Structures are given as structure tokens and as C-alpha cells.
Amino acid sequence: xxxxxxxxxxxxxxxxxxxxxxxxxxxxxxxxxxxxxxxxxxxxxxxxxxxxxxxxxxxxxxxxxxxxxxxxxxxxxxxxxxxxxxxxxxxxxxxxxxxxxxxxxxxxxxxxxxxxxxxxxxxxxxxxxxxxxxxxxxxxxxxxxxxxxxxxxxxxxxxxxxxxxxxxxxxxxxxxxxxxxxxxxxxxxxxxxxxxxxxxxxxxxxxxxxxxxxxxxxxxxxxxxxxxxxxxxxxxxxxxxxxxxxxxxxxxxxxxxxxxxxxxxxxxxxxxxxxxxxxxxxxxxxxxxxxxxxxxxxxxxxxxxxxxxxxxxxxxxxxxxxxxxxxxxxxxxxxxxxxxxxxxxxxxxxxxxxxxxxxxxxxxxxxxxxxxxxxxxxxxxxxxxxxxxxxxxxxxxxxxxxxxxxxxxxxxxxxxxxxxxxxxxxxxxxxxxxxxxxxxxxxxxxxxxxxxxxxxxxxxxxxxxxxxxxxxxxxxxxxxxxxxxxxxxxxxxxxxxxxxxxxxxxxxxxxxxxxxxxxxxxxxxxxxxxxxxxxxxxxxxxxxxxxxxxxxxxxxxxxxxxxxxxxxxxxxxxxxxxxxxxxxxxxxxxxxxxxxxxxxxxxxxxxxxxxxxxxxxxxxxxxxxxxxxxxxxxxxxxxxxxxxxxxxxxxxxxxxxxxxxxxxxxxxxxxxxxxxxxxxxxxxxxxxxxxxxxxxxxxxxxxxxxxxxxxxxxxxxxxxxxxxxxxxxxxxxxxxxxxxxxxxxxxxxxxxxxxxxxxxxxxxxxxxxxxxxxxxxxxxxxxxxxxxxxxxxxxxxxxxxxxxxxxxxxxxxxxxxxxxxxxxxxxxxxxxxxxxxxxxxxxxxxxxxxxxxxxxxxxxxxxxxxxxxxxxxx
Numbered sequence: 001x002x003x004x005x006x007x008x009x010x011x012x013x014x015x016x017x018x019x020x021x022x023x024x025x026x027x028x029x030x031x032x033x034x035x036x037x038x039x040x041x042x043x044x045x046x047x048x049x050x051x052x053x054x055x056x057x058x059x060x061x062x063x064x065x066x067x068x069x070x071x072x073x074x075x076x077x078x079x080x081x082x083x084x085x086x087x088x089x090x091x092x093x094x095x096x097x098x099x100x101x102x103x104x105x106x107x108x109x110x111x112x113x114x115x116x117x118x119x120x121x122x123x124x125x126x127x128x129x130x131x132x133x134x135x136x137x138x139x140x141x142x143x144x145x146x147x148x149x150x151x152x153x154x155x156x157x158x159x160x161x162x163x164x165x166x167x168x169x170x171x172x173x174x175x176x177x178x179x180x181x182x183x184x185x186x187x188x189x190x191x192x193x194x195x196x197x198x199x200x201x202x203x204x205x206x207x208x209x210x211x212x213x214x215x216x217x218x219x220x221x222x223x224x225x226x227x228x229x230x231x232x233x234x235x236x237x238x239x240x241x242x243x244x245x246x247x248x249x250x251x252x253x254x255x256x257x258x259x260x261x262x263x264x265x266x267x268x269x270x271x272x273x274x275x276x277x278x279x280x281x282x283x284x285x286x287x288x289x290x291x292x293x294x295x296x297x298x299x300x301x302x303x304x305x306x307x308x309x310x311x312x313x314x315x316x317x318x319x320x321x322x323x324x325x326x327x328x329x330x331x332x333x334x335x336x337x338x339x340x341x342x343x344x345x346x347x348x349x350x351x352x353x354x355x356x357x358x359x360x361x362x363x364x365x366x367x368x369x370x371x372x373x374x375x376x377x378x379x380x381x382x383x384x385x386x387x388x389x390x391x392x393x394x395x396x397x398x399x400x401x402x403x404x405x406x407x408x409x410x411x412x413x414x415x416x417x418x419x420x421x422x423x424x425x426x427x428x429x430x431x432x433x434x435x436x437x438x439x440x441x442x443x444x445x446x447x448x449x450x451x452x453x454x455x456x457x458x459x460x461x462x463x464x465x466x467x468x469x470x471x472x473x474x475x476x477x478x479x480x481x482x483x484x485x486x487x488x489x490x491x492x493x494x495x496x497x498x499x500x501x502x503x504x505x506x507x508x509x510x511x512x513x514x515x516x517x518x519x520x521x522x523x524x525x526x527x528x529x530x531x532x533x534x535x536x537x538x539x540x541x542x543x544x545x546x547x548x549x550x551x552x553x554x555x556x557x558x559x560x561x562x563x564x565x566x567x568x569x570x571x572x573x574x575x576x577x578x579x580x581x582x583x584x585x586x587x588x589x590x591x592x593x594x595x596x597x598x599x600x601x602x603x604x605x606x607x608x609x610x611x612x613x614x615x616x617x618x619x620x621x622x623x624x625x626x627x628x629x630x631x632x633x634x635x636x637x638x639x640x641x642x643x644x645x646x647x648x649x650x651x652x653x654x655x656x657x658x659x660x661x662x663x664x665x666x667x668x669x670x671x672x673x674x675x676x677x678x679x680x681x682x683x684x685x686x687x688x689x690x691x692x693x694x695x696x697x698x699x700x701x702x703x704x705x706x707x708x709x710x711x712x713x714x715x716x717x718x719x720x721x722x723x724x725x726x727x728x729x730x731x732x733x734x735x736x737x738x739x740x741x742x743x744x745x746x747x748x749x750x751x752x753x754x755x756x757x758x759x760x761x762x763x764x765x766x767x768x769x770x771x772x773x774x775x776x777x778x779x780x781x782x783x784x785x786x787x788x789x790x791x792x793x794x795x796x797x798x799x800x801x802x803x804x805x806x807x808x809x810x811x812x813x814x815x816x817x818x819x820x821x822x823x824x825x826x827x828x829x830x831x832x833x834x835x836x837x838x839x840x841x842x843x844x845x846x847x848x849x850x851x852x853x854x855x856x857x858x859x860x861x862x863x864x865x866x867x868x869x870x871x872x873x874x
Contacts (some may be wrong), residue, residue, distance in 0.1 A: 026833050029152045032078035033865040046869040048073055051862045053850055054828045054836035063127075063327050064134040066318055067340050068868055070153050071138025071170070074314070078337040078830035079142065081151035082174075084762055085338055086753025089177035090114040091390065094454065095764065096163070098393040099648055107218040109388040109670045110402050110409045111473065119475035128480045129825055133173035139142055139170035154763055157771065163393065176479055182336075183472040184505035185305065185457035189588035190362045193537050195686060200536075203681055208728075210709070211678070212535075213591070215574045216612060221599060222574040223507060223519060225556040225565070228581055231554040236563070239580060281572040281791060282355035283600055283617065283806075284515045286509040288566040288617075293607040293640055296815035297511040300613045301344060301353025304791045309758035309777060309828035309838070310337075313808050317859065318342065318486075320591025321561040328487040332854055334822075337830070341486050344810070346820070346854075349489040350512045351812040353833045355570040356396065357505040359525045360586035361471040363547070365407040365540035369465045374405045375541040376759040391642045405467045407540055407818055412466040430842045465850035467540060467548060471524040476502035481522075491518055492562055498522045498855035499554045507570040511814050514853075519568045521557040521575055525585055526550075531601050535587055537578040551581045567602050571595035584756075591692045593787050610821055613811045618847045619789040624695040625654040625666055631702055632669065635726050644745035645669070645734050656790075658783040665748060671796045672729035675700070680714050690796030692787040752780025754792065756837065756845060758826065777838045780845040820856045 033050050045071040045618045047059045058075050060066040062103035075082065089094050091108035093101025100443070108114075121129070124268030142317050148155030158165070171383040177374060200208040282303040289295040304313055313334040318341070320327035333345015335720055368375040372383050390398040466619050477500050496508055498520050501508075505523020511514075513572045527550045528534060538545035559575045565711070572590035589813070602608070629649050637643045645665035652662035673689040688694045701707045712720050741748050757778035759765060764775040782802060784790030793804035810822040823844050827836035843850065 013428040013634070015785045017560075020046055020478060025156055026153050026831075027150070029150055030834055033867050036868045036870055037067070037140045039072060039138070040869040040872040041134075041141055042869060045191075045619075045869065047866040048869065049859055049863040050865045050867075051850075051853075051859075052864050053315075054834075055317075055850075056828070056864075057319065057332070057859045058691035059284075059321055059412055059856075061320045061321050061327065063131065063320070063329065066320060066329060066770065067120045067134035068138035068141070068329070068738045070316065070318060070335075071135035071140075072142050072341055072869065073316070074335075074337045075136075075139045075142035075151075076313065078310060078826055079139070079167075081830045082139070082170075082338040084767060085178055086170075086174040089117070089174075089181050091117075092387070094395075094398075095392055096158070096165070096393065098395060102339065102390065102763075103388050103393060106400065106414050107411075109390060109400055110411060111468070111470075112386070112402070112409070113180040116473055116475050117173050117180060120176050120477060120479070120784075121173055122376055123477040125477070125480050126331045128200045128477070128520070129172065131174055131340050132339060132479065135175065136170045136172055143167060143169065144478065145739065152830070153774070157763060157774075163384050166240055170825075174559035175849040178336055178338050178471055179478055179611055184502040186356045186358070186506075189358070189360050189534070189586060190364065192365050192588045193362075193535065196536050199516065199686055202683060202686070207708075210673050210700070211697055212693065212809050213590060213700065214587065215589045216576065216696070217248055217405065217472045217577050217579075220573055220596045221569075222576050223568065223570050223595075224521075224563075224576045226559050227558070227560060227564060227576075229556060229583075232553055234558055235519045236560045242350045254374040266732070282508065283568065283571045283594060283598060283789060284355045284509045285569040285571075285602065285793070286353070286511045286519075287568075287608055288517050288604060289515055291602065291606050291608050292506070292813070293609045294813060294815045296513075296515060296813065297517050297608070298608060298613055298811065298813045299351045299353055299509060299511040300809075300811045301355075301509070301616050301619060302809040303344070303354060303356075304793065304804050306464075307756065307758060307802060307807075307825065309760050309826055310830040311824055312336065312805055313343075313824055314828050315344065315822065315824060319853070319856075321476075323348075331486045332852070334810070334824070338510070339482075339867075341482050344808075345389045346817060347486065347488075348513075348523075348817070349527055350494055350510060351808070351814065352485065352494070352511075353508045355509075356365065356572055357507050357521055357523055357575065358572060358586055358588065358590070359505040360534040360584070360588065361503065361505060361523065361525060363407070363469045363526075364537040365405070365469065366537050367407075367465045367467050367540040368407055369410075369463045371427065371638070372403075374465075375542070377543050383410075401806060405540060405544065408470060408473060410467050460511050464539070469526075470771045471551075472503040474502070475523060476500070476525065478502045490514070491516055492818070494518070495520055495559065507572075507575070509568055509570060511812070513814050515814075518559070518561040519563075519569060520559040520572070520774050521585075522554075523557075525552040525557075525583070527552060528584060535586060541594045552585075552808050555863055556583060567599065569595050569598045569602065569789065571598060586834075589786075591696050593695055594694055594789050594791065597623065598790055610811050614809070614821060614847075614849060615787065618784075618805070618809075619807050620656040620785070621623060622654045622663070622666070622785060622788055623786075624670065624698065625652070625656075625663075627695075627699045627702065628670065629654070631722070632666075632726060632730060635723055635730060637727065637730060642731050642734050645730060645737070648748075650743060654791045656783050656785050656788065658749060658781045660783070661745060663750035663783075663785075664741070664753055665733060665737060665745070667750065667753070667800065668733035669726075669729050671800075672732045673725060673735075674796055676729055677701075677709055678713065680712050680776075681709075682740070687797045689788055690794070695787060724802060749781070750783060754782060754785070754794060754802060755800075755804065756782050756792070756841075758841065775832050781842065782845050805842075809844070809851070811849070812852075817854040820852040820854065823849040824850040 012061055043065055044061045046065050049057045050529040058069045081595050088097055091105040228238050230238050284301040286299040288297050292298050316335050317329050317332035330343045331347040333342035335342050367552040373380040374383055386402040388400040401412055412758050481501035482499055488494040488497045501522040502524040508520045510518040526547045529544055532545055572592040573592035573595040637646055648662040648665050656663040678688050701709055710722045710725050737748050741752050760775035764772050776827050782792050784792035792802045794800050795803050808824050810819045825838045825840045825844055826841055831834040853859050
């Protein structure tokens with residue numbers, strides 16, 4: 001027994017020693033936040049004041065010192081994230097993570113993000129270039145003398161796995177390249193282009209149109225409701241004319257469709273770190289003083305992005321102690337770690353917020369490829385070939401030939417044929433019949449004769465590829481816009497700043513301390529040739545499908561100052577009615593359920609406060625719930641077990657708080673209805689995800705009890721109607737909730753299904769449980785849902801967990817900037833176990849916000865830690 005006791009004591013000591021060592025290793029990279037530090041490159045003293053959430057407010061006497069200090073502070077908090085991002089945007093993840101990074105690297109190298117960023121650097125204004133260089137100098141001052149284990153716990157663990165690595169110095173290009181990732185995340189309608197083509201091939205063009213409804217201008221107001229073009233400029237006081245473009249005919253060739261399906265697989269393989277570009281939205285609105293309790297404007301913003309840990313934003317304040325021409329910055333807001341300045345926020349004069357404009361800036365071209373040539377108007381032109389070498393940790397390097405047509409790089413070169421077109425009849429006989437049917441829908445002259453069938457058979461022998469035209473591959477000085485925006489002081493300088501904002505195209509709302517509100521559309525929007533609306537992939541071998549090479553002039557983009565309504569709401573809905581605005585922006589808008597609800601709430605209150613604006617951001621009313629529920633209540637169900645969920649719906653107010661049992665039941669029913677109505681006729685890759693488009697689709701067929709979509713094509717000899725599908729869905733939902741939560745319906749909650757799980761995009765996806773637990777956090781039960789104002793989106797093809805969410809929330813009252821509020825999805829720290837790793841997530845999930853003070857005295861009063869940065873040797 002004595003020996004057992006000794007062994008137990010020794011084991012305990014060893015365990016304590018191990019835990020102590022682990023804790024020391026974990027804490028080792030945490031930043032110094034108080035005292036003094038000497039920093040190479042500084043000209044004068046800089047103060048970094050952090051509040052209880054660790055949010056830094058930086059004070060300096062010159063722009064070089066301010067930018068250098070921001071680079072240093074960003075690196076203190078999140079260098080590993082910054083390093084991974086620059087590897088990702090350069091197509092070099094494989095150097096850190098081996099085979100796991102190859103798929104992403106192939107896409108990024110094919111698109112050539114890093115090359116474009118290097119060209120953009122040469123286009124920037126000297127002041128912007130100086131700021132980028134000073135920021136890089138600050139990051140490098142942090143790197144100097146530190147080992148990887150001094151920078152992050154991730155480097156320590158990667159070192160244990162055998163990685164021999166020292167981070168390279170930071171450069172200005174590293175910062176610019178990250179803007180390409182944001183452009184990719186908010187890239188527009190590429191998925192819709194592919195989806196339409198594959199859907200048309202599966203169910204025909206007419207039924208495809210049922211599943212891609214147009215924007216309901218009569219029901220949901222666009223952002224700009226006055227004005228039009230006067231010559232080449234938008235004028236808010238004139239009425240303009242519009243012009244609708246003809247739609248492209250669908251591509252019916254099976255090899256072309258197969259190539260598109262392959263590219264869809266390539267896009268799906270890009271990791272969340274670089275953004276998925278689908279299901280992304282945002283809310284932003286601004287009201288004038290006639291609608292607020294203070295008589296002054298107020299602005300709110302909450303961008304919806306894919307969830308990650310750490311989150312995409314980090315808060316910061318950047319203050320010149322004396323604002324002057326030489327040191328003009330006095331701004332606070334949300335920044336990207338790795339990029340100097342503030343992206344969204346306010347300065348002493350103006351505030352601004354972003355939502356995705358979603359202009360159609362990507363087009364897919366199906367190309368006819370023969371060896372090293374591609375076809376254009378019957379001529380064979382040489383493909384442009386660029387060679388890339390991808391180095392793979394613990395593996396052989398990959399030699400990649402990137403081939404491009406005049407439209408752009410061939411994404412299809414990355415893909416192998418997958419099974420996404422199983423639902424399409426690809427046998428030759430079935431193919432010719434199918435293409436004949438599609439051609440008949442386009443016009444009788446295209447079908448019905450032997451020459452057409454011969455042509456289709458001949459087409460089968462061709463090799464197809466898919467290229468991508470994308471405005472983000474055109475070098476543009478978007479970084480100039482960010483710095484100019486930070487120092488803008490009025491409507492004129494605000495608009496001038498945004499004139500350089502090329503990608504991603506954004507809706508930008510504006511308020512100033514003089515009482516004005518405004519809106520400006522931004523972005524490089526291609527002008528297409530007549531008949532080319534970008535809704536479907538184009539035939540690349542026809543020159544009339546190419547872009548003209550011109551773009552919608554910035555001054556022609558919709559904008560408005562002090563609109564008659566006193567309210568500007570942007571939630572990714574249509575910008576302006578095309579009946580009075582000729583330039584084509586896109587036809588794939590969000591369908592306006594969020595914007596209509598926001599407008600309703602804003603118009604109902606002419607005493608809006610910071611508190612009530614924040615409450616609107618948390619609104620969880622479900623538009624499709626109001627439409628579908630009456631039909632569910634009319635369905636006959638057996639009394640007792642199967643009617644328990646229906647009973648909950650009888651008193652449901654269509655709100656989706658985390659405690660709501662009715663919301664839990666409704667959303668499970670909603671998912672079942674979508675799958676049972678449409679899943680039997682669509683390939684798995686096109687199954688309904690429950691987004692706003694499906695709100696409109698289901699609402700359109702609900703009144704038609706015998707519509708063909710209700711019939712389950714997999715049941716022979718039986719024709720189902722609406723009530724059959726609803727009844728089966730409600731029964732299945734009852735069974736699922738019994739299994740998932742409780743046999744007692746009174747114990748169901750939406751939050752138990754709808755959880756927020758934050759995962760690190762790197763080691764948090766390692767597949768090693770103990771490692772994942774170090775970096776991942778989860779279990780937050782939240783309300784809201786997809787296409788609600790509180791847009792905690794979930795994917796009905798996957799489950800109920802949150803996949804997109806408000807990445808931050810902010811409300812800015814222009815009468816008192818110290819009364820502003822903000823919250824981040826995660827904390828400012830990227831260090832696991834740090835108190836500021838997910839401290840804001842707890843508040844975010846409860847719907848709370850943090851004080852956002854701005855004036856010098858208020859910042860000083862809120863300060864918990866003060867770090868003084870001094871010139872080295874000074």
C-alpha cells in the first residue's frame with residue numbers, strides 16, 4: 001500500500017507538472033498589454049489602451065507610427081491567423097499543412113490572387129503604400145527575436161509534428177492579398193449560374209424558372225427608391241428608364257454540364273477560411289433625425305459571414321493625437337488582422353456600414369478545348385499557359401499548368417468528373433431526346449430534324465472546359481479606398497473615397513455629425529453585350545457572349561443623399577428597380593424578406609434609440625413561418641403523439657427565440673417539406689438549402705394543392721398533393737424531435753437544435769480530438785435563423801447548426817459617439833485559452849453589446865491596461 005501511495009503521489013506530481021508545462025506553453029505567446037516595450041522603427045512614443053475586452057485604442061503622433069503600432073498589435077493578438085491567411089491567399093497552405101492544403105492551393109494558384117495583389121501594389125497612392133509598409137514594419141518588429149513558439153500555441157504543436165518553420169517577414173502584398181479572399185467570399189452569383197444550368201438539364205427550363213424566381217419589386221422595396229440616370233451620372237432627383245436583358249439559353253450538352261458539375265465540386269472544396277460565397281448576406285441601415293429620439297442620425301450594421309475562430313473582424317481605434325494633414329486619422333471600428341486601417345466604423349465626422357451588393361461580377365464560360373487551343377468564332381486560339389509549383393510538406397511538389405482563355409483561367413482543369421449529374425440521363429439516346437426538348441423550348445427552328453441530332457452527336461465528341469471571368473482578377477487600387485474612407489469628413493469626400501472600391505461590390509450606408517444620411521453603391525460592374533444577362537454559363541466559343549471590356553461608371557452607380565423617406569435599408573435586396581435604371585447590376589438579389597421586415601420595424605418607431613436599433617438587429621420573426629403555418633394547422637393528424645407539434649404552432653407568434661418549442665418544430669417541418677417536395681426530382685448537389693429563394697418558391701406553390709412539385713416521383717402509381725407532403729413532414733418532424741430532444745413536446749427548444757459551434761480552420765479541423773478541443777469552442781444555443789433579420793443561417797441539406805451569422809453588430813448615434821455599441825462574434829485574441837478568445841461570443845449569443853467609447857477621456861476611463869511603445873534605443 002505504501003508503494004501504491006508513492007506511485008500515486010508521483011503520478012500526481014507528474015500530471016501537475018505536465019499540466020503546468022502545458023499551461024506555460026499556452027500562455028507563452030500571450031501579448032504584453034501593460035508596461036513599456038521598445039519597438040524598432042518607431043519615431044515617437046505610442047500608447048495602446050485596452051479595455052476589459054482587450055480591444056486596443058492606439059494613440060500616436062504620426063501616421064507611420066500609428067500604422068506600425070497597429071501592425072505590431074495585430075501580430076500580438078493574431079499573428080498565426082495572419083500567417084495562415086497569407087499562405088492561403090498565396091496558394092501555399094500545403095507548405096504548412098501538407099496534403100490537407102492542396103485543394104485550396106490549386107484553386108488559389110489557378111486564380112493567381114498573389115500575382116494580382118503584386119500588380120495592385122504598383123497602382124496605389126504613395127500615402128497608401130506608406131501606410132502598408134509601416135504596418136508591415138510593425139508586424140516584423142513583433143517577429144524580430146521571437147521563436148514560433150513565442151507567437152502561438154499552434155506553432156508549438158506543429159513543431160511537435162515535425163514542422164521546421166520560421167515565419168517570413170510580412171510585406172505590403174500580404175495585406176493586399178487578403179482583400180482577394182474577401183472578394184471571393186462575396187463574389188456574387190457563380191453558384192446560381194451553375195445551379196440554373198444543372199437544374200434546367202434535370203427538370204427542364206420552364207420548371208427551373210419556378211425554382212429561381214425574380215425579385216418581387218412590388219412587395220419588397222429596393223434600396224434606392226428615387227432617381228435615375230441623367231447622361232452618364234446617377235441623379236436622385238430625376239426619373240430614369242430601364243432595359244431588361246434577354247436571358248441566355250441553357251447549355252444542354254452533357255459534357256458541358258459535366259464540366260460545370262466538376263467546377264461546382266472544385267468550389268465546394270475551397271475551405272471556409274477563404275469563404276464559400278453562398279448564403280452570405282448582411283444588414284445595414286441608417287435613419288435621419290426625424291426617426292430618432294435624439295433628433296440626429298443613427299446607423300446600424302451587422303455583416304453576415306461564415307463562422308470561424310477567431311472571427312474575421314478585430315476591433316481597434318486608431319488616433320492621431322493631433323489630427324492634421326500629416327496625421328489625419330481619428331477612427332475606430334472593425335479591422336482585418338493583416339490589413340491596416342479600419343474597414344467598417346466611424347471617425348469623428350462620419351460613420352459607415354457595408355452590406356454585399358452582390359453585383360454579377362463573375363461569369364462562367366464553357367469552352368471548347370482542343371489540345372492547347374480553345375475555340376472562338378470557329379477559330380482555334382492558343383491557350384495562355386502559366387506554370388506554378390506547389391510545395392507540399394512531407395510530400396512531393398506539384399507542377400501545375402494554369403491554362404487560360406481570354407475570358408479567364410480554366411477552373412475545370414482542377415476537377416475530375418463526379419457524381420453530381422446522376423439524375424441526368426447521359427446515355428446518347430436519352431441525351432439527344434433531352435437536348436431536342438430543351439431546344440424546342442428555345443424555338444422550333446432549333447429542333448426536330450436530323451441535322452440537329454447529328455450536330456448533337458458530334459458535340460458529344462468535343463472536350464469541354466469551364467473558365468472564369470471575374471473582376472477581382474483585374475488589378476485595382478481598392479486599398480486606396482479603405483484609407484480614404486478612414487479620413488473622409490463629409491458626403492463629398494466619402495463618395496470620392498469609394499470611387500476606388502472595386503471589389504467586392506458593396507452597399508455602403510452613411511451618416512454624419514451634420515445630420516445627413518446617404519447611400520452609395522460601389523464596385524466594378526462589367527457591361528455585357530446585348531442579350532447577355534449572366535444568369536447562365538455562356539458559350540465561350542461565341543464572341544458575342546464576352547464582356548465588352550467596359551464597366552458601369554462609378555458616377556452612374558445608384559446613390560442618394562437625404563432621401564425623402566429618411567430611412568435607408570440595405571439587406572442585400574435589389575438596389576433599384578430595373579424598369580427605371582438601365583445598367584445591369586445583377587438579377588440574383590436576396591429576395592428582400594429581411595429588408596422588408598427591417599423597414600417595417602423602422603417605420604413603426606419615430607423615437608428610435610441605440611437600444612431599439614440593437615433590438616431590431618436581434619429580430620427573429622420568420623416570414624415563411626407566417627405563410628406556411630396556416631396550411632400546417634389545416635392538416636388532419638392523429639390526435640395525441642403526432643398532433644403535439646401542431647398544437648405548439650397554434651399559439652406561435654412566428655418568432656424564433658432559442659427557448660421556442662414551436663420554432664423547433666416548425667424548422668424541422670420546414671426542412672422535411674423542402675426535401676420531400678423538391679429532393680425527389682433534384683440531384684443531391686441541388687437539394688434545397690432553405691435560403692430566401694426557397695421561401696419564395698414554396699410560398700408560390702402553397703396555394704396550388706395539386707401542383708406537380710408536390711408529387712413524389714419515386715412512388716409509382718400514386719400522385720401526392722400538398723397535404724400529403726405536409727402531413728408526412730409533420731409526422732417525420734415529430735419523430736425527429738422525439739429522438740433528438742424529448743418525447744415531451746413541452747421540452748423542445750429551438751436553441752437545442754440550432755447551436756453555434758466555433759472551429760479553428762486549421763488545427764481545429766485536424767481530426768485529433770484532443771487537439772481540436774484545445775482550439776474549438778461551442779455549445780451556444782442561439783435563436784434566429786436563415787433569411788431572418790437575426791440571420792443565424794443554417795443549411796437545410798446538412799442540419800440545424802449555425803453556418804453563417806452576424807460576424808459583428810454595431811450601432812452608432814451621431815449625436816454622441818461615446819454612446820455607440822459594438823460586439824464581435826469572437827474576441828480580439830487569437831490565442832486559445834486567452835480571456836479574450838471567445839469572451840465576446842458569450843455576450844453576442846445573449847444579444848448583448850459592449851460600450852464603444854471614442855473620445856480621449858472616455859477611452860482613458862475605460863482602459864484596463866496601458867502599453868507604452870517606445871523607439872528602440874530611445
